[in-house]
Amino acid sequence: MNVLIIGSGAREYSIALALKKDKNVKDIYFAPGNGATTKIAKNIDIKDFNKLAEFAKENSIDLTIVGPEQPLVDGIVDIFKKEGLVVFGSSKEASKLEGSKAFMKNFLKDNLIPTAKYIESSNINEINNFIDSLSLPIVVKADGLCAGKGVIIAKSKAEAKEVSKDMLSGNSFGDAGKKVIIEEFLDGYELSVFAICDGENYKILPAAQDHKRLLDNDDGPNTGGMGAYAPTPLIDDELYKKIEDRVVKPTMSGMQKINAPFEGVLFIGLMIINNEPYTLEFNVRFGDPECEILMPLLKSSASELFYKGATKKLNELNIEFLDKVAVGVVKASRDYPYKSSKASEIFIDESKIRNGHISFAGVTQKDGKLYATGGRVLICIGIGNSVKEARDNAYEIAKYVTFEGEQLRSDIAYQAIK
Ligand code: AMP
Ligand code: GLY
Numbered sequence: 001m002n003v004l005i006i007g008s009g010a011r012e013y014s015i016a017l018a019l020k021k022d023k024n025v026k027d028i029y030f031a032p033g034n035g036a037t038t039k040i041a042k043n044i045d046i047k048d049f050n051k052l053a054e055f056a057k058e059n060s061i062d063l064t065i066v067g068p069e070q071p072l073v074d075g076i077v078d079i080f081k082k083e084g085l086v087v088f089g090s091s092k093e094a095s096k097l098e099g100s101k102a103f104m105k106n107f108l109k110d111n112l113i114p115t116a117k118y119i120e121s122s123n124i125n126e127i128n129n130f131i132d133s134l135s136l137p138i139v140v141k142a143d144g145l146c147a148g149k150g151v152i153i154a155k156s157k158a159e160a161k162e163v164s165k166d167m168l169s170g171n172s173f174g175d176a177g178k179k180v181i182i183e184e185f186l187d188g189y190e191l192s193v194f195a196i197c198d199g200e201n202y203k204i205l206p207a208a209q210d211h212k213r214l215l216d217n218d219d220g221p222n223t224g225g226m227g228a229y230a231p232t233p234l235i236d237d238e239l240y241k242k243i244e245d246r247v248v249k250p251t252m253s254g255m256q257k258i259n260a261p262f263e264g265v266l267f268i269g270l271m272i273i274n275n276e277p278y279t280l281e282f283n284v285r286f287g288d289p290e291c292e293i294l295m296p297l298l299k300s301s302a303s304e305l306f307y308k309g310a311t312k313k314l315n316e317l318n319i320e321f322l323d324k325v326a327v328g329v330v331k332a333s334r335d336y337p338y339k340s341s342k343a344s345e346i347f348i349d350e351s352k353i354r355n356g357h358i359s360f361a362g363v364t365q366k367d368g369k370l371y372a373t374g375g376r377v378l379i380c381i382g383i384g385n386s387v388k389e390a391r392d393n394a395y396e397i398a399k400y401v402t403f404e405g406e407q408l409r410s411d412i413a414y415q416a417i418k
Helices: 010-020 049-058 069-073 076-082 101-110 124-133 157-168 237-257 290-297 302-310 387-398
Strands: 003-007 028-032 063-066 118-121 138-142 151-154 180-184 189-198 202-204 213-215 219-222 227-230 263-273 276-283 325-332 356-360 363-366 369-372 376-384
Touching: 003 010, 003 049, 010 028, 010 290, 010 302, 010 356, 010 376, 049 076, 063 076, 063 302, 069 076, 101 118, 101 180, 101 237, 101 276, 118 124, 124 157, 124 180, 138 157, 151 157, 157 180, 189 237, 189 290, 189 302, 202 237, 227 290, 227 387, 237 263, 237 276, 263 302, 290 325, 290 356, 290 376, 325 387, 356 387, 376 387
Parallel strands: 003 028, 003 063
Antiparallel strands: 118 180, 138 151, 138 180, 189 202, 189 263, 213 219, 227 325, 263 276, 325 376, 356 376, 363 369
16 A cells, blocks of 8 residues: 655654554655655655645555645645545545634534533624633633634733734734634643544544643643653543543534534544543644654554545454553754744764654754754654653653754653652
């Protein structure tokens, strides 16, 4: 089987690593990939979706896997399907679950899926009245995609009103902020649960925990994610069952009802309060860095999982995971997440990398050397028999892959080790 992976991050890199374990996977291509994916696959430089579909046909691609949200929201899956290609990812219509927070919140309400109390509106008076009715803090969200930056937790009502006004004016997030969601603040702990879906059937993966803030003790600015681990002990069978019954099942049937059956990865961002799951958000793709720690835990075939997911055959699949824990520690560049940083060379002592591996994201290759050129540069993944062992292995690997200005958290998985 030949596979095309759309994307350029460590998430997509980790999918390729999992596919490479499969004997039935022959060639892997990335569009566009990064400076390290050339070592495990071929990079192709085509952006237009129609041209990519043409490439897939000409190169006998049997399966295309779409990593990031933007091409999904822009309809890449619909174009590939129209060309008769097998593609794993959500349709343009179904991708509204991530592309529009107003759509997502209304969907949750219509399908009686527990979530934070909210309104969505473009009317400043209506917004201000709702803000006045809530207690502090207050969550303000831009409707559209904002690369993870569109959520503000306001500490005062004045701040919530100011932020809403800025969003509506288009100053903060352009058109993405022309509609805002005001939400009550939920106080619990967060979990990421992923379900691989084929429109009818689904497979739930072991729950993971991300670390969104830049600094230790969940301090500093929000980022795309500075590290993750799975499976987390913060979930038991009862909670899994509640998430399946109250979130996954109604989402699958709700999407069927509106003629947008959900295919691809349903990423459920949850807040857990007193062992009850509240859905904060949906994404229509794997989390990054959650994917990087889930892929190495997959015992059964990755190509079969994605292929069956893309061809409505998940009911035939028996998905298995290793009885291990994976912890991933992200290394980001000096000025992340504020601005881009000067390129700096990455040094790796390959002989010392054991009990895990590295997945690469913001890297460029030049004259045989690897340079850190992106925000999140790479992630060190440790595998072990316990959270502690996996974490020690991840931090051990981190000693042997270094670059100037690197930023990393020293407390990934702290909630599981307390
Ligand atoms: P979202 O993109 O909606 O997941 O929001 C990003 C982050 O903001 C989440 O991962 C939470 O940490 C936080 N957040 C969003 N909504 C709420 C809420 N209603 N209550 C508390 N925290 C929230
Ligand atoms: N790790 C969170 C995300 O991918 O959105």
